[in-house]
Amino acid sequence: MAPSFRPLDGIRILSLALNLPGPAALQRCADLGAVCSKLEPLAAPGQRSSDPMLAYTPQGYEDLHQGIRILQANLKTAEGQALLHEELARTDVLLTSFRKSAMLKLGVDWNTLHARHPQLSLVAIYGNLDDPDEAGHDLTYQAQNDLVNGLHMPPTLFADMSGALMATEAVLGCCLHRQEHGCGTLREVGLSQAVSFLAIPRTRYAMLGADTPLGGQHVGYRVYACQDGRVALAALEPVFYQRLCQLIGGLDASDPGLMLRPETGHIIGQWLAGKTRAELGELARQHDLPLETLPA
16 A cells, blocks of 8 residues: 555544454554544453453454554443543544444444434444344354355454455445535444455355366366475466466467366476475566465
8 A cells, every 4th residue: 555545544433343353444444544543341450451352362453453542431331421422522433343232222323323423424343234133253254155164264264354344445435425415424344244245256156166267177277286385376367377388398278178177287287296386486487477385
């Protein structure tokens, strides 16, 4: 991101959102120029923060709270509510990650907020927009979208991070709305819906099955073993696999069916198996090949 690209410059954001999606979205907004504060529940004696994120990823908490003004209050008390509304009176966008029933209890639902702070926009992050009171976390939202394979855990927190991106997008939308209409607006983000968007190539377009080009059928788009590790090869377009065929030798890249034949994959695999990661990295630089080497 270019340092001069700050579309949220001067926009004041207050977050009540704990765990990963809210802080990740807030930090992205700060990177875009927003003045960001976070109001956390009161921490227990001897603890720095009540956000569970600090316990399960101290480094993540540190990274995502750089430059963020941190406040603490008990929103179930009159004192906490007074502090909240004092902050909201000078806030442009409120970011939450409560279930809908909890928002009603705390008085941070849209109808209550809009009546008291018409200039304020609300970006509400829920687990699932179809049921905003549903219990869940990243793992269950990935499972809802067919991204959990067998008994294996997902490689990363796709729902949380895609939700953070959509929440940032929602903040930008709120600012455009107020610019045009002069008042705040409501935007709702569902983590299940966010990860559903990431899953579209798999679930809607069937692009990643074993019998599809991107699922391994195209032998130029596969993961292979090399001499001291693995190779993620992405020679999908003709310009790339033609260069690969020239390097290997003995392959007719003008043959339209060449890269869909198992025997071609065997030849490519044998060639890669004889090369080290360093050799392949240098070949990729010299010949503009889309590949990335990995440890074994």
